[in-house]
Amino acid sequence: MRHQLSFPCEGAAIAATLDEAPGTTGLLIVSGGNEIRSGAHRGMALLAQRIAEAGHPVFRFDRRGIGDSEGENGGYTSSAPDIAAAIAAFRGAAAQLTRIIAFGNCDAASALLLHKPLTLDALILANPWTYESDDSGDTDEPALPPAAAIRARYLARLTDPKSLLRLLKGEIDIKKLARGLSALGRGTAPAPPDSLPARLNSALASLRCPATILLATGDRTAQAFVASCDPGAVPIERLASTSHSFAGDDAEWLAQNILKALGRESAA
Known part of the structure; x- marks a missing residue:
C-alpha cells in the first residue's frame, strides 16, 4: 500500500511517499535534477511499486523547494540535510527496517557520493553527474556532449x-x-583537485559501504562519468541504452539490478 506523508527538514515540511512492504531491507530513492519524487514519466513511482511488490519498502521524497515540499531549492550540492532527514523519516515510518539502500540517478547519485550518509548500508549510483554546472535539469541528457x-x-x-x-x-x-x-x-586532461570529478573520485575511493554503479552506455552523462572518473573497485553494470532515466523496456533492467542489491544486503 502507498502512503503520503511529510517530515521536517531545517524548518521546512518535506513531502514523501512510502510504499509499504514487510521486508527489513528498504530502498530510499533520491530524485535527480529538479524532478519530483514520481520521476520522469512516473518512472520512480512505477519502480517503487515494482520493488515493494517484491517485498521491500520504498521511500521517496521531494527535496526542499521541489514539488510538494517547502523551502528553497538549493540544488543537489545542498541536499545533505534532506537526505539525512529522509533516512530518519524512513526508519520512523517502517519500524521493521534493519538496512537501507539508497538509489540515485544523475546528480542524485553524485549527491549520495558527495554527502556519504553514514547511516546507509549500500548505494546504487546510476549515470552519476560530473558536469561542473549545478543545473542537471529535467531533460534526458545535458545540452552539450562531453569529448568522450x-x-x-x-x-x-x-x-x-x-x-x-x-x-x-x-x-x-x-x-x-x-x-x-x-x-x-x-x-x-586530469581533473583539477577541486573539480566535481576529482571530488567524486575521492568519495569513491573512501566509501564506507558497498556500492554499485549502473550506466546506460549511450547516455552522455554516463559517458562523461566514464571519461572523467575512476570508480576503483566499485562494480559497474552496463546497459546498451541511450536512456538516461532507464525508460521503457530499460526499467526492468534497472529494477532487477536494484533487487539484486537489496537481496545481497538482506542476506548480509
Whole structure:
C-alpha cells in the first residue's frame, strides 16, 4: 500500500511517499535534477511499486523547494540535510527496517557520493553527474556532449556504411568531420583537485559501504562519468541504452539490478 506523508527538514515540511512492504531491507530513492519524487514519466513511482511488490519498502521524497515540499531549492550540492532527514523519516515510518539502500540517478547519485550518509548500508549510483554546472535539469541528457561522447559518435560514423556513402557523395561537411577526427587522438586532461570529478573520485575511493554503479552506455552523462572518473573497485553494470532515466523496456533492467542489491544486503 502507498502512503503520503511529510517530515521536517531545517524548518521546512518535506513531502514523501512510502510504499509499504514487510521486508527489513528498504530502498530510499533520491530524485535527480529538479524532478519530483514520481520521476520522469512516473518512472520512480512505477519502480517503487515494482520493488515493494517484491517485498521491500520504498521511500521517496521531494527535496526542499521541489514539488510538494517547502523551502528553497538549493540544488543537489545542498541536499545533505534532506537526505539525512529522509533516512530518519524512513526508519520512523517502517519500524521493521534493519538496512537501507539508497538509489540515485544523475546528480542524485553524485549527491549520495558527495554527502556519504553514514547511516546507509549500500548505494546504487546510476549515470552519476560530473558536469561542473549545478543545473542537471529535467531533460534526458545535458545540452552539450562531453569529448568522450563526441569521439564515440565519430567512431560510430566511421564504421557506418551509410555515413561513408554520404561522405563519398559530398553530403558531409569535411571541415567539421576533420575537427571531430582531431578529437579522437586527444586524451582527457586530469581533473583539477577541486573539480566535481576529482571530488567524486575521492568519495569513491573512501566509501564506507558497498556500492554499485549502473550506466546506460549511450547516455552522455554516463559517458562523461566514464571519461572523467575512476570508480576503483566499485562494480559497474552496463546497459546498451541511450536512456538516461532507464525508460521503457530499460526499467526492468534497472529494477532487477536494484533487487539484486537489496537481496545481497538482506542476506548480509
